[in-house]
Amino acid sequence: MERAARSTPPDVAHKIKGLSDRAIAWIFVAPTIVLLLAINIFPLIWTIYLSFTDYRVNRPNREVDFIGLRNYERILTDSDIWLTMQATAHFLFWTIVLQVLLGFSLAYLINKKFKGNDLWTTIIVLPMMLSPAVVGNFWTFLYQPQIGLFNYIVGFLTGADPSSFTMIGDVNLAPWAIVIVDTWMWTPFVMLICLAGLRSIPDSIYEAAECDRASKWRQFWTITIPMVLPFLMLAVLFRGIENFKMFDLVVQLTGGGPGSTTELTSINLKREAFEKWRTGYASAYAVILFVTVFGLASIYVKALNKVKER
Secondary structure (H helix, E strand, O other), X not given: OHHHHHHOOHHHHHHHHOOOHXXXXXXXXXXHHHHHHHHHHHHHHHXXXXXXXXXXXXXXXXXXOEOOOHHHHHHHOOHHHHHHHHHHHHHHHHHHHHHHXXXXXXXXXHOOOOOOHHHHHHHHHHHHHOOHHHHHHHHHHHOOOOOOHHHHHHHHHHOOOHHHOOOOOOOOOHHHHHHHHHHHHHHHHHHHHHHHHHHOOOHHHHHHHHHOXXXXXXXXXXXXXXXXXXXXXXXXXXXXXXXXXXXXXXXXXXXXXXXXXXXXXXXXXXXXXXXXXXHHHHHHHHHHHXXXXXXXXXXXXXXXXHHHHO
């Protein structure tokens, strides 16, 4: 430090010495702010601008026309877009419901002290540590009607012929195929959040309830559920945002098919931007999705804060 101080020019040292703590703090924070503006804010502003134009990225020399809200009108009146929204809503609803129910149930069981508790926790958490690409390829193999283990298990339980149905090739079964895989992969995440909530409840509360002769069922509904509810809502928020923009897992499993049955909004947006090269249209699409997620998340966070204040 003394060597650095001696090597600093006197005029620079004098200026630094005269800086306030606030100015020094801004010097350290400024590079991060500039980086965030360059990576996040500028692309957002540029996307909003492009959404009002007919710009196509594969035609950079083409004259760009300002078309106002025409892209937004075409998106909101496109029946195919609404079908994509319905597919996304179906995926979002069932994955959240199943993950919350299974995650909380597993957390409740693991919270009970028993032999091998840590081992089972580690085994259950393993799926969420895998890459979505690996999980997609793994389950694609499991779903194969001829050699897939999933069909043989279903056939063993129901008596159906394992080769008589295909999960990722049937219009009715494909949406449930991606729901099953996402639930298998991310239920451990919800379980860990619920487990943190369960272990944050003081034992003294349950002891007081037992002194009042409250049954286990009564304790569950009046103590456990209310105190774990903020953690459950937090898990729903995280999984809702992640599943709304789900892309890689579905692409690996079904590619949006058969037809467009499992074509979620993220996949549809990618096709508009990088297959049809309708950059302005895709930008408007992205802005609508951003506003939708941001608006719903803001309302949900306010509800979550009210639950925490109780």
